[in-house]
Amino acid sequence: MVRVFNHWLSPRKAAFFVAEETVLVLALLAGAALGPVAAPHPVDARPDVAPAVLRATLAAMAFAGSLYFGDLYDLHVAARDRAEGRRLLRALGAAVAALAAAYIVLPHLVPMGWLPRGSLTLAAAGGALAVIAVRAAMPAVLGAPIRILLLGAGDRARRLARAIEEEGDQLFEVVGFLATGAGEGGASPLLFIGPLGPVVARTRAQIVVVAVEDRRAGLPVDELLACRTRGVQVTNDVSFAEATLKRLPLELVRPSALIFDEGFRVSRTRRAVKRALDLAAATALLVLAGPAMAATALAIWVCDGRPIFYSQERTGALGRGYRIWKFRTMRRDAEKMGAAWAADRDPRVLPIGRFLRRSRLDELPQLWNVLRGEMSLVGPRPERPIFLAELKRHYPLFAMRELVKPGLTGWAQLRYGYGASVAEMGRKLEYDLYYIKNCSLFLDLVCLFHTAKTVLSGRGAR
Structure with a gap:
């Protein structure tokens, strides 16, 4: 394992990804080179290399994106799928569909013969064969x-x-x-x-x-x-x-050893840059998501009336309390019997609320908490004080989460999902400790990148 900007990465997985992308781009370039065969040009026509390279690059991104959204860069998933290939076939189908959309749309937007006749078929065939070949050779590539x-x-x-x-x-x-x-x-x-x-x-x-x-x-x-x-x-x-x-198992960690560990250090420069990025990103997201937020508010009002927003007391950095704001996704009497963790198929959730939770639209008002400095885009999930006291009794290291600001998304949320019991929160704490120990702007970008996939796929919501 290699540590890159405080985050541990596998060089073998990186080598496999690079090998697959290299073979994929070469196959797509070969398809582009065969384009004139499928659609002959005048003999004296000079080949234009730039469009071919651009086509191959974007087609490679379509294939890589489809494999990523199909979880096929998770080697456990890829190994299980190798026998039947269902995920791989779905991912290749999605990539071909994306190329078909590009074939239809891009010639109207980009000049210079972006996709000549025959390019789509050749690119799709070349890319699919390249991916299948590399996936078949995965054990040999990984070693x-x-x-x-x-x-x-x-x-x-x-x-x-x-x-x-x-x-x-x-x-x-x-x-x-x-x-x-x-x-x-x-x-x-x-x-x-x-x-x-x-x-x-x-x-x-x-x-x-x-x-x-x-x-x-x-x-x-x-x-x-x-x-x-x-x-x-x-x-x-x-x-x-x-x-x-990519976690610190609680059954292995000796709390006293963390004192002398090289992690758990955040410079003033990193804090200032992280805050600047939070402000810029939160402002941009509020502007871009304005229409979606207005539509969400209207949908909640039509479905269950007012109030539109839901407010809760949460604990932030250094144990300071603050209130978060979310779009209401549960019935107005959801907590008449007291506070409780959300569960799968929770009957308290409104019909529109299930969609809001899957799409994460209910979280958008928390961008206001980011602007106020109470939260960050990336960090541990903020907990309610009523649950926090119990969790600290079971896991004394839970107090370490208060060393950093809570976040809209975070390493634990992405790697483990929602915790609905004390035991599950203990496992999430292991990922939070990894983030706190190794926090860096690079790890924040990794979290944001994976968050886009989680939001688009609607996974992990309750």
Whole structure:
């Protein structure tokens, strides 16, 4: 894993994306080169390279966008789909439809023979074949999973192994557990006992992850250093989980260790730039979304009368309280029995409210909170004080969310979705801690980019 502007990225996933885009662009350029064959030009006509390159670039964006919205850059999803190919076929169909729309519309907008006859068929065929070829060769492009040896065989190591299997994008393979104490691990074909060096050689491990229950009992320091000198990477379980899972698992994190961690630092310059971006983006969005907000207000009034807006007390940065404003999506008597988390198919939600929640239109009034400086575009979800007290009792680290401003969108909202119980809020906290520890403008842009996909797809709303 490579850290880019405080955010952990997989170079193997990046290499696969670059390889796919390269093959795709080359296939589309080849289709553009065959365009004159499908629609011959005069012999003395000089080929114009710029339109062909532009066509190939935008067609590649159509294919890449369709694959992205189909979740096919999630390697778990892509691997499951490889047998049947339903997602891939839907994504390719969407890309071809986008190219067809471009074929119809763009010649009326752009001069110089934007899409000559035959270009659409050739581009669609070339692009689809390129994507199918690269997806078929995905295992070869990504290479074999990185082999992981866990130093430790207790609950801590087992939980990490399960998380790697479920969330590691099939880029990692746990090849063994090395017991460090009596009675660790139970019966398992992956359990090893003995010196570290021979076990590393036997399993051909590339990374040793220290996941012992109690480091005070002692670590094989000399053997770990010897592994490093032989090119084997050595890391601890928290750092490895952070880099591969993009969260800080609460069962692994020692709160005292966070004090000495290199994260959790935000410069004045970054705060000033983030605030400037918040102001500019919130102002632009309020202007652009004005007609949609007016239509939303009218729809709520027709459906259930007044009030149009719903206000709630929330807790912001440094524990300061403030009121957020949203378009009302629930019945007026929704909380007559007291506050409660929203649930799937919540009967309190108005018919128009379900659409507003799926489209996130109900969140638009919170842009006013962003302008006032009470919120940011990106940050942890603001919580109600009545829930916050309970959550802090269960998870003391929940107070760390108050180190940054809450946001309209955020890493936890995108990676986990809505939390409707104390246990689910604990999992969301793990992603919030990752964001707070690694917050940067780059990570904010990543969140905003993924938010566009979430909004357009209507996922995660309740």
